[in-house]
Amino acid sequence: MEVGYLRWRRFTPKSPRAWLLLALAAFGLSLASALIWAMPATLTALGWQAGLAIAVVLVTFILNAATSLPADIIFLGGAAVLFLSGTLDEEAALAGFSNSGMITVAVLYIVVVGLQQTGSLAWISQQVLGLPKSERAALWRLMVPVMGLSAFLNNTPVVAMFIPVVSDWCRKLRISPSKLMIPLSYAAIFGGICTLIGTSTNLVVNGLLIAATDTPGMGLLDIAWVGVPCAIAGTIFLLLTQRWLLPNRQSGFGSIEDSRQYTVEMVVAENSPLAGKTVEQAGLRHLPGLYLAEIGRGNQLLPAVSPKELLRQHDQLVFVGVIDSIVDLQRLRGLQPATDQVFKLEVPRTERCLIEAVVSNTSPIVGQTIRESQFRTQYNAVVLAVARNGERLPGKLGNIRLQAGDVLLLEAHPTFLEQRRVSRDFYLINGVPDSEPLRHEKAALAVGILVAMVLLAAFGWLSMLKAAILAAIAMLVTGCCSPTQAIRNIEWSVLLVIGAALAMGQALEVTGAAGAIANSFISLAGDNAWISLVMVYGITTILTEVITNNAAAALVFPIALSLAETLGVNFMPFVIAIMVAASASFSTPIGYQTNLMVYGPGGYKFNDFLRVGTPLNLLFWLITVIITPLVYPF
Incomplete structure (x- = not known):
């Protein structure tokens, strides 16, 4: 029994x-x-x-x-x-x-x-x-x-x-x-x-x-x-x-905390629908794996940003976060990359995509800032964000001095992948899926x-x-x-x-x-x-x-x-x-x-x-x- x-x-x-x-x-x-x-x-x-x-x-x-x-x-x-x-x-x-x-x-x-x-x-x-x-x-x-x-x-x-x-x-x-x-x-x-x-x-x-x-x-x-x-x-x-x-x-x-952390700088655009809203109302506190590190407003720097802080036109927003949330930022109506280089590329924005590229130790841009390297002119691409071993990179994006192993988030035409895949300037190049800029005007x-x-x-x-x-x-x-x-x-x-x-x-x-x-x-x-x-x-x-x-x-x-x-x-x-x-x-x-x-x-x-x-x-x-x-x- x-x-x-x-x-x-x-x-x-x-x-x-x-x-x-x-x-x-x-x-x-x-x-x-x-x-x-x-x-x-x-x-x-x-x-x-x-x-x-x-x-x-x-x-x-x-x-x-x-x-x-x-x-x-x-x-x-x-x-x-x-x-x-x-x-x-x-x-x-x-x-x-x-x-x-x-x-x-x-x-x-x-x-x-x-x-x-x-x-x-x-x-x-x-x-x-x-x-x-x-x-x-x-x-x-x-x-x-x-x-x-x-x-x-x-x-x-x-x-x-x-x-x-x-x-x-x-x-x-x-x-x-x-x-x-x-x-x-x-x-x-x-x-x-x-x-x-x-x-x-x-x-x-x-x-x-x-x-x-x-x-x-x-x-x-x-x-x-x-x-x-x-x-x-x-x-x-x-x-x-x-x-x-x-x-x-x-x-x-x-496991999002273990992911690669990018530093990216965005600006509240002219006549942006986000202007006049608080950080929380604008939806900038609820993107997973992303936080608003600081706001630059003219000569003023706000390092500890309250969720009740009102956004203004031309505010410079510095974010730290993972790739998916960075893509979300790029798609948010009323925000645009702080660098004006994105508007100087010959290819229309709607035909571009986001690409991750790792800087090699033989790259000519090592030791230079992004601005000094004339990245857009040299590669027909724009650096939107930089990741370095999970570190928070201070200062404006254009003043970041590049090192071997830095991961760059680029905006470029998809042909960049084929043109630079065998380049000695980068160790690894990958496209980011579904990263095309949105056509908000339509x-x-x-x-x-x-x-x-x-x-x-x-x-x-x-x-x-x-x-x-x-x-x-x-x-x-x-x-x-x-x-x-x-x-x-x-x-x-x-x-x-x-x-x-x-x-x-x-x-x-x-x-x-x-x-x-x-x-x-x-x-x-x-x-x-x-x-x-x-x-x-x-x-x-x-x-x-x-x-x-x-x-x-x-x-x-x-x-x-x-x-x-x-x-x-x-x-x-x-x-x-x-x-x-x-x-x-x-x-x-x-x-x-x-x-x-x-x-x-x-x-x-x-x-x-x-x-x-x-x-x-x-x-x-x-x-x-x-x-x-x-x-x-x-």
Whole structure:
């Protein structure tokens, strides 16, 4: 007995998370067992291709959850098996890569680059999100505005706009992006199920309802009776469980003190929006790994700068900090490098980047000050900051006397990297990613383009794809972003996963496997209306995790309508259940486009979505099947 007890202690879960995973595994096994018991004869009638499609989907899920292989390789491999086996013909296999949803995501990346390169996203971050003191407060500050926007706008552009905002916000707050990227996607989904126009799936189901019945269709807020309670419950769930369920994929924030410390000098520009604000109001106290060492004001020097100190035009600000925060300073509207050399380079600022270069012991500039070396004339580059073994370098930047081993932060054209990489003047030369100067003068134009895109799509004047393409063209033509930046910032791996996942979903549809799964589950309900509602929701939410939301809704809708007619009950509870279940896709990154969009920026693994999303799916399932019959009686 003691041996048995010790074995039980050895294999008993040691934490609430482990118990949760064990419960989810048991639920999954019981669900799979019911499926296997219910539909062997159906699958036999459909043929081997349906079985292969189901097997490929299952293997793809397992490989994503249990291995470190890239998601795009796994999904492309699954699509390739279905194509080579003849399960999908050439047109069906490639259809996902020309899908309007995938192309829309790709084009929206270009729109977001325009917003990012004009500084508009930084303004949104400062005005909407603020600087909360804890992870839970940050989660709340993020989810509320995202839910509000996605209730009336398409979820995809909302998430596309917020991804770079949240990435930058996390760095300032020293919070891992993995703590906020999944909530960003889920918040958009929460908001989308609260109104008829919140997601395209709701509109698709409403269109099917009008076509199949004599009802005039649903009102804007008819689904809110169920959607709002679900959204509130989902938000509370994430706020209570974020500490345990959301992963922490990044730990580099704590070691920021050990990083290379630069000394950089900035000046408050003429007519700067920072003039008249305190240091704290200007956001100069909240950049991680950076502090304001002193302010030079005419002949006066302020060595101990108070956060309440008012900034004035032409103030000389001396900062000490790490490279990422120095880049932030360069992008802050109203500040500019103190050296006027940046305005004397022949290359326009918008075409330059930041470069780190280590001074060699054979360099002719060793022993000279930056001013004496005539650095700009000699190298066609400008020194913005200097780092020396973590030392604080006193005095003005131009008066710093250079030594071998000094690290210079330069502003120059990207060709500097190729021209000087083999130069004996520098030991090492590296470009700083995403360091191009911002085009603040075009910020209002970029925001106007975004608003026009949203209005064109929201009022139905243009499709989301057409509105996005028009906005992307406008961003490029007006110079809000360059073509090189636009192409470089497209997440190609995300698009490959979307295209391959759509192909796999297509295989489940064309082989009849998806329909067989739906019919087999619903047949288990018998003649009980409430159990039938539970089954309709369940099969819809399972299908929407592996095929597109709209396809899952379109597949289950006629089955559910026929079931309601057979039982002689009101079909509206089934319509609401399909709307919520098809949109509330949380358990897999491929279940919804926004999940895929945050997959890379959050540094997630496939099973992160299973751990956080499966309880949410069960919670929404429970709330929907309880509330819906109360609002829309059978």
